[in-house]
Amino acid sequence: MTEDRRTLIARNSLLLKSFSEQQTDMLLSMSHWHTYQRNQTLFQQDEKARSIHVVVDGWVKLYRITPNGGEAIVSVFTKGQSFGEAVALRGTPYPVSAEAVTDSEVLQIPAAAVTEMVRRDPEAGVTMLAATFSHLHALVAQLEQLKAQTGAQRVAEFLLELSERDEGSCLVTLPYDKVVIAGRLGIKPESLSRAFSKLKEFGVKVSRNNAAIDDIQRLRDFSESDPAAFWNKRS
Amino acid sequence: MTEDRRTLIARNSLLLKSFSEQQTDMLLSMSHWHTYQRNQTLFQQDEKARSIHVVVDGWVKLYRITPNGGEAIVSVFTKGQSFGEAVALRGTPYPVSAEAVTDSEVLQIPAAAVTEMVRRDPEAGVTMLAATFSHLHALVAQLEQLKAQTGAQRVAEFLLELSERDEGSCLVTLPYDKVVIAGRLGIKPESLSRAFSKLKEFGVKVSRNNAAIDDIQRLRDFSESDPAAFWNKRS
DNA sequence: CGCTTGGCTTGACTATTGTCATGTAACCGC
DNA sequence: GCGGTTACATGACAATAGTCAAGCCAAGCG
Numbered sequence: 001m002t003e004d005r006r007t008l009i010a011r012n013s014l015l016l017k018s019f020s021e022q023q024t025d026m027l028l029s030m031s032h033w034h035t036y037q038r039n040q041t042l043f044q045q046d047e048k049a050r051s052i053h054v055v056v057d058g059w060v061k062l063y064r065i066t067p068n069g070g071e072a073i074v075s076v077f078t079k080g081q082s083f084g085e086a087v088a089l090r091g092t093p094y095p096v097s098a099e100a101v102t103d104s105e106v107l108q109i110p111a112a113a114v115t116e117m118v119r120r121d122p123e124a125g126v127t128m129l130a131a132t133f134s135h136l137h138a139l140v141a142q143l144e145q146l147k148a149q150t151g152a153q154r155v156a157e158f159l160l161e162l163s164e165r166d167e168g169s170c171l172v173t174l175p176y177d178k179v180v181i182a183g184r185l186g187i188k189p190e191s192l193s194r195a196f197s198k199l200k201e202f203g204v205k206v207s208r209n210n211a212a213i214d215d216i217q218r219l220r221d222f223s224e225s226d227p228a229a230f231w232n233k234r235s
Numbered sequence: 236m237t238e239d240r241r242t243l244i245a246r247n248s249l250l251l252k253s254f255s256e257q258q259t260d261m262l263l264s265m266s267h268w269h270t271y272q273r274n275q276t277l278f279q280q281d282e283k284a285r286s287i288h289v290v291v292d293g294w295v296k297l298y299r300i301t302p303n304g305g306e307a308i309v310s311v312f313t314k315g316q317s318f319g320e321a322v323a324l325r326g327t328p329y330p331v332s333a334e335a336v337t338d339s340e341v342l343q344i345p346a347a348a349v350t351e352m353v354r355r356d357p358e359a360g361v362t363m364l365a366a367t368f369s370h371l372h373a374l375v376a377q378l379e380q381l382k383a384q385t386g387a388q389r390v391a392e393f394l395l396e397l398s399e400r401d402e403g404s405c406l407v408t409l410p411y412d413k414v415v416i417a418g419r420l421g422i423k424p425e426s427l428s429r430a431f432s433k434l435k436e437f438g439v440k441v442s443r444n445n446a447a448i449d450d451i452q453r454l455r456d457f458s459e460s461d462p463a464a465f466w467n468k469r470s
Numbered sequence: 471c472g473c474t475t476g477g478c479t480t481g482a483c484t485a486t487t488g489t490c491a492t493g494t495a496a497c498c499g500c
Numbered sequence: 501g502c503g504g505t506t507a508c509a510t511g512a513c514a515a516t517a518g519t520c521a522a523g524c525c526a527a528g529c530g
Contacts, residue, residue, distance in 0.1 A: 072382040074379070086364060089364060090368060122354075187518090190479080191517055226304065
Protein backbone atom coordinates (compact mmCIF):
# COMPACT_ATOMS: atom_id res chain seq x y z
CA MET A 1 0.00 0.00 0.00
CA THR A 2 1.38 3.43 -0.91
CA GLU A 3 2.08 6.09 1.63
CA ASP A 4 -0.56 8.37 0.10
CA ARG A 5 -3.29 5.82 0.14
CA ARG A 6 -2.59 4.92 3.76
CA THR A 7 -2.65 8.53 4.77
CA LEU A 8 -5.91 9.10 2.96
CA ILE A 9 -7.57 6.25 4.79
CA ALA A 10 -6.16 7.42 8.10
CA ARG A 11 -7.43 10.95 7.56
CA ASN A 12 -10.88 9.59 6.92
CA SER A 13 -10.90 7.38 9.98
CA LEU A 14 -13.63 8.06 12.49
CA LEU A 15 -11.18 9.52 14.94
CA LEU A 16 -9.01 11.73 12.77
CA LYS A 17 -11.67 13.15 10.51
CA SER A 18 -13.17 15.04 13.42
CA PHE A 19 -9.94 16.96 13.98
CA SER A 20 -8.85 19.99 12.00
CA GLU A 21 -6.45 19.46 9.11
CA GLN A 22 -3.69 21.16 11.05
CA GLN A 23 -4.20 18.94 14.03
CA THR A 24 -4.25 15.83 11.91
CA ASP A 25 -1.03 16.88 10.18
CA MET A 26 0.61 17.39 13.51
CA LEU A 27 -0.52 14.00 14.77
CA LEU A 28 0.49 12.24 11.56
CA SER A 29 3.93 13.76 11.65
CA MET A 30 4.49 12.36 15.11
CA SER A 31 2.99 8.94 14.40
CA HIS A 32 4.45 5.90 12.81
CA TRP A 33 3.11 3.12 10.65
CA HIS A 34 3.34 -0.49 11.47
CA THR A 35 2.39 -3.59 9.53
CA TYR A 36 1.51 -6.75 11.39
CA GLN A 37 1.21 -10.27 10.12
CA ARG A 38 -1.61 -12.55 10.99
CA ASN A 39 -1.43 -13.65 14.64
CA GLN A 40 1.14 -11.02 15.52
CA THR A 41 0.63 -9.20 18.80
CA LEU A 42 0.23 -5.40 18.96
CA PHE A 43 0.29 -5.18 22.74
CA GLN A 44 -0.58 -7.17 25.82
CA GLN A 45 -3.02 -6.45 28.56
CA ASP A 46 -1.55 -4.62 31.59
CA GLU A 47 1.17 -3.19 29.36
CA LYS A 48 1.46 0.56 29.67
CA ALA A 49 -0.33 2.33 26.82
CA ARG A 50 2.03 4.11 24.48
CA SER A 51 -0.28 4.97 21.60
CA ILE A 52 -3.69 5.20 20.04
CA HIS A 53 -4.12 2.68 17.25
CA VAL A 54 -5.90 3.42 13.99
CA VAL A 55 -6.54 0.39 11.80
CA VAL A 56 -5.93 1.21 8.15
CA ASP A 57 -6.14 -2.26 6.69
CA GLY A 58 -6.90 -5.75 7.93
CA TRP A 59 -8.57 -6.80 11.16
CA VAL A 60 -7.34 -6.54 14.72
CA LYS A 61 -8.91 -8.26 17.71
CA LEU A 62 -8.96 -7.07 21.29
CA TYR A 63 -9.20 -9.88 23.80
CA ARG A 64 -8.61 -10.82 27.39
CA ILE A 65 -6.97 -13.86 28.85
CA THR A 66 -9.19 -15.13 31.62
CA PRO A 67 -7.91 -16.38 34.99
CA ASN A 68 -8.43 -19.97 33.86
CA GLY A 69 -6.49 -19.53 30.63
CA GLY A 70 -9.29 -19.08 28.12
CA GLU A 71 -9.53 -16.14 25.78
CA ALA A 72 -12.53 -13.82 25.52
CA ILE A 73 -12.66 -11.64 22.44
CA VAL A 74 -13.93 -8.19 23.30
CA SER A 75 -14.06 -6.63 19.87
CA VAL A 76 -12.63 -6.77 16.38
CA PHE A 77 -11.69 -3.60 14.52
CA THR A 78 -11.12 -2.90 10.84
CA LYS A 79 -10.36 -0.12 8.37
CA GLY A 80 -11.11 3.33 9.72
CA GLN A 81 -11.62 2.27 13.32
CA SER A 82 -9.46 3.18 16.27
CA PHE A 83 -8.96 1.98 19.80
CA GLY A 84 -7.02 2.85 22.91
CA GLU A 85 -8.05 6.52 23.01
CA ALA A 86 -8.98 6.52 26.66
CA VAL A 87 -5.91 4.67 27.89
CA ALA A 88 -3.58 6.80 25.83
CA LEU A 89 -5.06 9.97 27.28
CA ARG A 90 -4.91 8.75 30.82
CA GLY A 91 -1.71 6.76 30.70
CA THR A 92 -3.29 3.72 32.34
CA PRO A 93 -2.39 0.17 31.33
CA TYR A 94 -4.30 -1.51 28.52
CA PRO A 95 -7.20 -3.54 29.92
CA VAL A 96 -7.00 -5.90 26.91
CA SER A 97 -4.48 -7.48 24.57
CA ALA A 98 -4.47 -6.83 20.81
CA GLU A 99 -3.55 -9.15 17.99
CA ALA A 100 -3.83 -8.98 14.20
CA VAL A 101 -6.25 -11.62 12.91
CA THR A 102 -5.32 -10.92 9.30
CA ASP A 103 -2.26 -9.14 7.92
CA SER A 104 -2.88 -5.55 8.94
CA GLU A 105 -1.65 -2.00 8.70
CA VAL A 106 -1.96 0.21 11.73
CA LEU A 107 -1.19 3.84 12.39
CA GLN A 108 0.08 4.44 15.88
CA ILE A 109 -0.26 7.88 17.40
CA PRO A 110 1.98 8.32 20.45
CA ALA A 111 0.15 9.01 23.68
CA ALA A 112 2.35 12.05 24.23
CA ALA A 113 1.17 13.61 20.96
CA VAL A 114 -2.40 13.11 22.05
CA THR A 115 -2.12 14.58 25.51
CA GLU A 116 -0.16 17.47 24.07
CA MET A 117 -2.87 18.19 21.55
CA VAL A 118 -5.64 18.03 24.12
CA ARG A 119 -3.70 20.41 26.32
CA ARG A 120 -3.56 22.91 23.48
CA ASP A 121 -7.10 22.39 22.29
CA PRO A 122 -9.46 21.13 24.98
CA GLU A 123 -12.20 20.74 22.41
CA ALA A 124 -10.20 17.83 20.99
CA GLY A 125 -10.70 16.09 24.32
CA VAL A 126 -14.41 15.99 23.69
CA THR A 127 -13.72 14.31 20.36
CA MET A 128 -11.73 11.64 22.13
CA LEU A 129 -14.56 11.27 24.55
CA ALA A 130 -16.92 10.75 21.63
CA ALA A 131 -14.77 7.91 20.35
CA THR A 132 -14.58 6.34 23.78
CA PHE A 133 -18.30 6.70 24.16
CA SER A 134 -18.98 4.93 20.92
CA HIS A 135 -16.90 2.00 22.14
CA LEU A 136 -18.89 2.02 25.34
CA HIS A 137 -22.06 1.97 23.35
CA ALA A 138 -20.83 -0.94 21.25
CA LEU A 139 -20.02 -2.91 24.37
CA VAL A 140 -23.48 -2.27 25.77
CA ALA A 141 -24.99 -3.55 22.54
CA GLN A 142 -22.83 -6.63 22.73
CA LEU A 143 -23.84 -7.31 26.32
CA GLU A 144 -27.46 -7.03 25.32
CA GLN A 145 -26.89 -9.53 22.53
CA LEU A 146 -25.14 -12.02 24.75
CA LYS A 147 -27.79 -11.85 27.41
CA ALA A 148 -30.88 -11.83 25.24
CA GLN A 149 -30.09 -13.82 22.10
CA THR A 150 -29.17 -17.37 21.24
CA GLY A 151 -25.98 -18.21 19.41
CA ALA A 152 -27.72 -18.60 16.07
CA GLN A 153 -29.36 -15.21 16.47
CA ARG A 154 -26.04 -13.56 17.18
CA VAL A 155 -24.59 -15.17 14.10
CA ALA A 156 -27.52 -13.82 12.09
CA GLU A 157 -26.89 -10.34 13.42
CA PHE A 158 -23.22 -10.64 12.63
CA LEU A 159 -24.06 -11.41 9.01
CA LEU A 160 -26.50 -8.52 8.88
CA GLU A 161 -23.81 -6.15 10.11
CA LEU A 162 -21.52 -7.29 7.33
CA SER A 163 -24.14 -6.89 4.64
CA GLU A 164 -24.32 -3.49 3.08
CA ARG A 165 -27.87 -3.51 1.81
CA ASP A 166 -30.88 -3.68 4.07
CA GLU A 167 -33.39 -5.65 2.05
CA GLY A 168 -33.53 -8.24 -0.67
CA SER A 169 -30.69 -10.70 -1.13
CA CYS A 170 -27.02 -10.21 -0.61
CA LEU A 171 -23.63 -11.85 -0.66
CA VAL A 172 -21.11 -11.27 2.12
CA THR A 173 -17.54 -12.38 2.62
CA LEU A 174 -16.55 -13.62 6.05
CA PRO A 175 -13.62 -11.34 6.80
CA TYR A 176 -11.60 -13.59 9.08
CA ASP A 177 -11.30 -17.09 10.53
CA LYS A 178 -14.35 -18.81 11.89
CA VAL A 179 -12.51 -19.43 15.13
CA VAL A 180 -12.29 -15.67 15.55
CA ILE A 181 -15.88 -15.09 14.50
CA ALA A 182 -17.00 -17.66 17.05
CA GLY A 183 -14.93 -15.97 19.74
CA ARG A 184 -16.30 -12.57 18.90
CA LEU A 185 -19.82 -13.99 19.22
CA GLY A 186 -19.09 -15.81 22.43
CA ILE A 187 -19.55 -19.35 21.14
CA LYS A 188 -17.30 -22.26 20.19
CA PRO A 189 -16.36 -22.90 16.55
CA GLU A 190 -18.45 -26.09 16.50
CA SER A 191 -21.50 -24.13 17.60
CA LEU A 192 -20.81 -21.61 14.86
CA SER A 193 -20.91 -24.40 12.30
CA ARG A 194 -24.22 -25.57 13.69
CA ALA A 195 -25.59 -22.08 13.76
CA PHE A 196 -24.80 -21.75 10.07
CA SER A 197 -26.66 -24.99 9.41
CA LYS A 198 -29.66 -23.73 11.34
CA LEU A 199 -29.64 -20.52 9.34
CA LYS A 200 -30.11 -22.55 6.15
CA GLU A 201 -33.82 -22.64 6.92
CA PHE A 202 -33.80 -18.85 6.86
CA GLY A 203 -32.21 -18.65 3.46
CA VAL A 204 -28.52 -18.42 4.37
CA LYS A 205 -26.00 -20.52 2.51
CA VAL A 206 -22.38 -20.58 3.60
CA SER A 207 -19.52 -22.12 1.69
CA ARG A 208 -15.87 -21.47 2.41
CA ASN A 209 -15.75 -17.86 3.52
CA ASN A 210 -18.73 -16.69 1.52
CA ALA A 211 -22.27 -16.38 2.76
CA ALA A 212 -25.34 -15.80 0.62
CA ILE A 213 -28.42 -14.27 2.22
CA ASP A 214 -31.65 -14.84 0.31
CA ASP A 215 -33.79 -12.34 2.13
CA ILE A 216 -32.26 -9.88 4.53
CA GLN A 217 -35.57 -9.01 6.12
CA ARG A 218 -36.32 -12.62 6.90
CA LEU A 219 -32.96 -13.00 8.58
CA ARG A 220 -33.53 -9.85 10.58
CA ASP A 221 -36.92 -11.13 11.72
CA PHE A 222 -35.22 -14.26 13.00
CA SER A 223 -32.45 -12.40 14.77
CA GLU A 224 -34.97 -10.22 16.56
CA SER A 225 -37.52 -12.88 17.39
CA ASP A 226 -38.01 -14.26 20.86
CA PRO A 227 -36.46 -17.72 20.55
CA ALA A 228 -39.12 -19.26 22.78
CA ALA A 229 -41.98 -17.76 20.80
CA PHE A 230 -40.35 -18.96 17.63
CA TRP A 231 -40.19 -22.56 18.68
CA ASN A 232 -43.77 -22.49 19.87
CA LYS A 233 -44.98 -21.33 16.52
CA ARG A 234 -43.24 -24.20 14.77
CA SER A 235 -44.02 -27.13 17.01
CA MET B 236 -31.61 11.59 55.20
CA THR B 237 -30.41 15.07 56.15
CA GLU B 238 -29.16 17.56 53.61
CA ASP B 239 -25.68 17.52 55.21
CA ARG B 240 -25.31 13.80 55.14
CA ARG B 241 -26.40 13.62 51.52
CA THR B 242 -23.98 16.30 50.54
CA LEU B 243 -21.15 14.58 52.36
CA ILE B 244 -21.76 11.34 50.50
CA ALA B 245 -22.04 13.17 47.20
CA ARG B 246 -18.76 15.00 47.80
CA ASN B 247 -17.05 11.69 48.42
CA SER B 248 -18.46 10.05 45.33
CA LEU B 249 -15.93 8.80 42.82
CA LEU B 250 -16.80 11.52 40.38
CA LEU B 251 -17.02 14.59 42.58
CA LYS B 252 -14.11 13.91 44.87
CA SER B 253 -11.72 14.39 41.97
CA PHE B 254 -12.88 17.96 41.45
CA SER B 255 -11.74 20.94 43.46
CA GLU B 256 -13.93 22.07 46.34
CA GLN B 257 -14.89 25.19 44.42
CA GLN B 258 -15.91 23.22 41.39
CA THR B 259 -17.94 20.81 43.48
CA ASP B 260 -19.69 23.70 45.21
CA MET B 261 -20.56 25.17 41.87
CA LEU B 262 -21.92 21.88 40.58
CA LEU B 263 -23.86 21.19 43.76
CA SER B 264 -25.48 24.59 43.68
CA MET B 265 -26.79 23.92 40.21
CA SER B 266 -27.88 20.36 40.90
CA HIS B 267 -30.98 19.01 42.48
CA TRP B 268 -31.80 16.01 44.62
CA HIS B 269 -34.33 13.45 43.73
CA THR B 270 -35.69 10.47 45.65
CA TYR B 271 -37.06 7.53 43.76
CA GLN B 272 -39.16 4.69 44.99
CA ARG B 273 -38.51 1.11 44.11
CA ASN B 274 -39.34 0.42 40.45
CA GLN B 275 -39.55 4.10 39.60
CA THR B 276 -37.96 5.16 36.33
CA LEU B 277 -35.18 7.75 36.21
CA PHE B 278 -35.06 7.98 32.44
CA GLN B 279 -35.70 5.92 29.34
CA GLN B 280 -33.37 4.90 26.60
CA ASP B 281 -33.25 7.26 23.59
CA GLU B 282 -34.38 10.11 25.84
CA LYS B 283 -32.13 13.14 25.53
CA ALA B 284 -29.64 13.26 28.41
CA ARG B 285 -30.26 16.15 30.76
CA SER B 286 -27.97 15.27 33.66
CA ILE B 287 -25.26 13.21 35.21
CA HIS B 288 -26.60 10.99 38.00
CA VAL B 289 -24.79 10.36 41.26
CA VAL B 290 -26.32 7.63 43.42
CA VAL B 291 -26.25 8.61 47.08
CA ASP B 292 -28.38 5.85 48.53
CA GLY B 293 -30.08 2.73 47.26
CA TRP B 294 -29.50 0.85 44.02
CA VAL B 295 -30.23 1.88 40.45
CA LYS B 296 -30.15 -0.41 37.44
CA LEU B 297 -29.31 0.48 33.86
CA TYR B 298 -30.98 -1.77 31.32
CA ARG B 299 -32.04 -2.07 27.72
CA ILE B 300 -35.28 -3.28 26.27
CA THR B 301 -34.43 -5.67 23.48
CA PRO B 302 -36.23 -5.76 20.11
CA ASN B 303 -38.18 -8.82 21.22
CA GLY B 304 -39.38 -7.26 24.46
CA GLY B 305 -36.94 -8.76 26.96
CA GLU B 306 -34.83 -6.70 29.31
CA ALA B 307 -31.05 -6.93 29.57
CA ILE B 308 -29.52 -5.40 32.67
CA VAL B 309 -26.29 -3.61 31.84
CA SER B 310 -25.19 -2.54 35.29
CA VAL B 311 -26.38 -1.75 38.78
CA PHE B 312 -25.03 1.25 40.68
CA THR B 313 -25.03 2.13 44.35
CA LYS B 314 -23.79 4.71 46.86
CA GLY B 315 -20.94 6.83 45.55
CA GLN B 316 -21.23 5.74 41.93
CA SER B 317 -22.26 7.86 38.99
CA PHE B 318 -23.38 7.31 35.43
CA GLY B 319 -24.28 9.27 32.34
CA GLU B 320 -21.07 11.35 32.25
CA ALA B 321 -20.37 10.75 28.60
CA VAL B 322 -23.89 11.38 27.36
CA ALA B 323 -24.25 14.50 29.45
CA LEU B 324 -21.05 15.93 28.01
CA ARG B 325 -21.93 15.12 24.47
CA GLY B 326 -25.66 15.72 24.55
CA THR B 327 -26.45 12.41 22.91
CA PRO B 328 -29.48 10.31 23.90
CA TYR B 329 -29.16 7.77 26.68
CA PRO B 330 -28.27 4.35 25.28
CA VAL B 331 -30.01 2.69 28.25
CA SER B 332 -32.96 3.13 30.59
CA ALA B 333 -32.54 3.59 34.35
CA GLU B 334 -34.79 2.42 37.15
CA ALA B 335 -34.48 2.35 40.94
CA VAL B 336 -34.40 -1.24 42.20
CA THR B 337 -34.66 -0.11 45.82
CA ASP B 338 -35.80 3.23 47.22
CA SER B 339 -32.97 5.54 46.22
CA GLU B 340 -31.57 9.02 46.51
CA VAL B 341 -29.88 10.50 43.49
CA LEU B 342 -28.08 13.75 42.86
CA GLN B 343 -28.63 15.07 39.38
CA ILE B 344 -26.10 17.45 37.89
CA PRO B 345 -27.48 19.26 34.84
CA ALA B 346 -25.63 18.61 31.61
CA ALA B 347 -25.30 22.36 31.10
CA ALA B 348 -23.41 22.74 34.39
CA VAL B 349 -21.03 20.02 33.30
CA THR B 350 -20.25 21.36 29.86
CA GLU B 351 -19.86 24.82 31.34
CA MET B 352 -17.36 23.56 33.86
CA VAL B 353 -15.36 21.64 31.29
CA ARG B 354 -15.24 24.74 29.13
CA ARG B 355 -13.73 26.70 31.99
CA ASP B 356 -11.41 23.96 33.18
CA PRO B 357 -10.43 21.47 30.50
CA GLU B 358 -8.63 19.39 33.07
CA ALA B 359 -12.06 18.48 34.43
CA GLY B 360 -12.81 16.89 31.10
CA VAL B 361 -10.08 14.37 31.71
CA THR B 362 -11.71 13.52 35.02
CA MET B 363 -14.96 12.82 33.21
CA LEU B 364 -13.05 10.72 30.77
CA ALA B 365 -11.63 8.75 33.66
CA ALA B 366 -15.12 8.00 34.92
CA THR B 367 -16.28 6.96 31.48
CA PHE B 368 -13.23 4.82 31.08
CA SER B 369 -13.89 3.00 34.31
CA HIS B 370 -17.38 2.15 33.07
CA LEU B 371 -15.85 0.91 29.85
CA HIS B 372 -13.50 -1.23 31.83
CA ALA B 373 -16.33 -2.64 33.91
CA LEU B 374 -18.24 -3.58 30.79
CA VAL B 375 -15.20 -5.34 29.37
CA ALA B 376 -14.90 -7.31 32.60
CA GLN B 377 -18.56 -8.23 32.40
CA LEU B 378 -18.22 -9.38 28.80
CA GLU B 379 -15.31 -11.55 29.79
CA GLN B 380 -17.39 -13.09 32.57
CA LEU B 381 -20.35 -13.80 30.32
CA LYS B 382 -18.20 -15.39 27.66
CA ALA B 383 -15.89 -17.42 29.82
CA GLN B 384 -17.76 -18.45 32.96
CA THR B 385 -20.80 -20.53 33.77
CA GLY B 386 -23.77 -19.09 35.62
CA ALA B 387 -22.72 -20.58 38.92
CA GLN B 388 -19.25 -19.08 38.56
CA ARG B 389 -20.67 -15.66 37.88
CA VAL B 390 -22.84 -15.97 40.96
CA ALA B 391 -19.76 -16.89 42.97
CA GLU B 392 -17.95 -13.84 41.69
CA PHE B 393 -20.92 -11.66 42.48
CA LEU B 394 -20.82 -12.85 46.10
CA LEU B 395 -17.08 -12.27 46.25
CA GLU B 396 -17.52 -8.69 45.07
CA LEU B 397 -20.03 -8.10 47.83
CA SER B 398 -17.80 -9.54 50.53
CA GLU B 399 -15.46 -7.11 52.13
CA ARG B 400 -12.81 -9.48 53.39
CA ASP B 401 -10.61 -11.54 51.11
CA GLU B 402 -10.02 -14.69 53.10
CA GLY B 403 -11.65 -16.77 55.79
CA SER B 404 -15.40 -16.80 56.22
CA CYS B 405 -17.82 -14.01 55.73
CA LEU B 406 -21.47 -13.03 55.75
CA VAL B 407 -22.96 -10.91 53.00
CA THR B 408 -26.38 -9.41 52.49
CA LEU B 409 -27.93 -9.62 49.05
CA PRO B 410 -28.63 -5.98 48.34
CA TYR B 411 -31.64 -6.34 46.05
CA ASP B 412 -34.15 -8.75 44.57
CA LYS B 413 -32.98 -12.04 43.18
CA VAL B 414 -34.76 -11.25 39.93
CA VAL B 415 -32.46 -8.27 39.55
CA ILE B 416 -29.36 -10.20 40.60
CA ALA B 417 -30.21 -12.84 38.02
CA GLY B 418 -30.66 -10.19 35.35
CA ARG B 419 -27.38 -8.53 36.22
CA LEU B 420 -25.65 -11.90 35.88
CA GLY B 421 -27.38 -12.76 32.63
CA ILE B 422 -29.38 -15.75 33.89
CA LYS B 423 -33.00 -16.46 34.83
CA PRO B 424 -34.11 -16.36 38.47
CA GLU B 425 -34.63 -20.14 38.45
CA SER B 426 -31.04 -20.66 37.38
CA LEU B 427 -29.91 -18.36 40.15
CA SER B 428 -31.71 -20.56 42.67
CA ARG B 429 -29.95 -23.58 41.26
CA ALA B 430 -26.62 -21.84 41.21
CA PHE B 431 -27.03 -21.13 44.91
CA SER B 432 -27.75 -24.82 45.52
CA LYS B 433 -24.65 -25.79 43.59
CA LEU B 434 -22.57 -23.38 45.63
CA LYS B 435 -23.57 -25.27 48.78
CA GLU B 436 -20.82 -27.75 48.01
CA PHE B 437 -18.35 -24.88 48.12
CA GLY B 438 -19.47 -23.72 51.53
CA VAL B 439 -22.06 -21.12 50.63
CA LYS B 440 -25.36 -21.06 52.47
CA VAL B 441 -28.12 -18.72 51.39
CA SER B 442 -31.31 -18.02 53.29
CA ARG B 443 -33.61 -15.14 52.58
CA ASN B 444 -31.32 -12.33 51.51
CA ASN B 445 -28.32 -13.43 53.52
CA ALA B 446 -25.45 -15.50 52.27
CA ALA B 447 -22.76 -17.11 54.42
CA ILE B 448 -19.43 -17.95 52.83
CA ASP B 449 -17.37 -20.54 54.71
CA ASP B 450 -14.10 -20.01 52.93
CA ILE B 451 -13.62 -17.11 50.56
CA GLN B 452 -10.55 -18.61 48.97
CA ARG B 453 -12.34 -21.82 48.15
CA LEU B 454 -15.12 -19.88 46.47
CA ARG B 455 -12.61 -17.85 44.50
CA ASP B 456 -10.90 -21.02 43.33
CA PHE B 457 -14.22 -22.25 42.03
CA SER B 458 -15.09 -19.00 40.29
CA GLU B 459 -11.75 -18.98 38.51
CA SER B 460 -11.56 -22.65 37.63
CA ASP B 461 -12.07 -23.94 34.14
CA PRO B 462 -15.54 -25.48 34.34
CA ALA B 463 -14.54 -28.39 32.09
CA ALA B 464 -11.44 -29.19 34.10
CA PHE B 465 -13.48 -29.05 37.24
CA TRP B 466 -16.02 -31.59 36.08
CA ASN B 467 -13.31 -33.92 34.85
CA LYS B 468 -11.68 -33.95 38.22
CA ARG B 469 -14.90 -34.98 39.90
CA SER B 470 -16.24 -37.61 37.52
C1' DC C 471 0.30 -36.83 -8.17
C1' DG C 472 -0.24 -38.35 -3.31
C1' DC C 473 0.83 -36.68 1.29
C1' DT C 474 0.24 -33.53 4.85
C1' DT C 475 -1.66 -29.78 7.15
C1' DG C 476 -5.02 -26.60 8.77
C1' DG C 477 -9.56 -25.12 8.86
C1' DC C 478 -13.85 -26.56 9.10
C1' DT C 479 -17.85 -29.80 9.76
C1' DT C 480 -20.36 -33.67 11.92
C1' DG C 481 -21.88 -36.96 15.23
C1' DA C 482 -22.56 -38.67 19.79
C1' DC C 483 -22.82 -37.40 24.23
C1' DT C 484 -22.95 -34.31 28.35
C1' DA C 485 -23.63 -30.08 30.71
C1' DT C 486 -25.97 -25.98 31.26
C1' DT C 487 -29.74 -23.13 30.99
C1' DG C 488 -34.44 -21.83 29.97
C1' DT C 489 -39.52 -22.86 30.35
C1' DC C 490 -43.54 -24.04 32.52
C1' DA C 491 -46.03 -25.64 36.28
C1' DT C 492 -46.44 -26.05 40.97
C1' DG C 493 -45.30 -25.66 45.79
C1' DT C 494 -43.98 -22.99 49.88
C1' DA C 495 -42.84 -19.52 53.10
C1' DA C 496 -42.86 -14.84 54.50
C1' DC C 497 -45.27 -10.46 54.56
C1' DC C 498 -49.20 -7.12 54.54
C1' DG C 499 -53.55 -5.14 55.38
C1' DC C 500 -57.40 -6.04 57.71
C1' DG D 501 -55.47 -15.02 62.61
C1' DC D 502 -57.24 -14.91 57.50
C1' DG D 503 -56.84 -14.30 52.74
C1' DG D 504 -54.06 -12.61 49.36
C1' DT D 505 -49.92 -11.16 47.37
C1' DT D 506 -45.04 -11.47 46.52
C1' DA D 507 -40.74 -13.65 46.34
C1' DC D 508 -38.47 -17.60 45.95
C1' DA D 509 -37.61 -22.82 45.34
C1' DT D 510 -38.18 -27.13 42.98
C1' DG D 511 -39.27 -30.67 39.56
C1' DA D 512 -39.89 -32.23 34.88
C1' DC D 513 -38.80 -31.36 30.48
C1' DA D 514 -36.95 -28.99 26.16
C1' DA D 515 -33.57 -26.28 24.06
C1' DT D 516 -29.03 -24.66 23.68
C1' DA D 517 -24.21 -24.95 23.89
C1' DG D 518 -19.86 -27.32 25.06
C1' DT D 519 -16.67 -31.50 24.66
C1' DC D 520 -14.37 -35.01 22.43
C1' DA D 521 -13.41 -37.62 18.57
C1' DA D 522 -13.59 -38.55 13.84
C1' DG D 523 -13.88 -37.23 9.20
C1' DC D 524 -13.83 -34.10 5.10
C1' DC D 525 -11.72 -31.21 1.85
C1' DA D 526 -9.11 -27.75 -0.36
C1' DA D 527 -4.21 -25.63 -0.42
C1' DG D 528 0.42 -26.24 -0.50
C1' DC D 529 4.43 -29.06 -1.25
C1' DG D 530 7.74 -32.46 -2.27
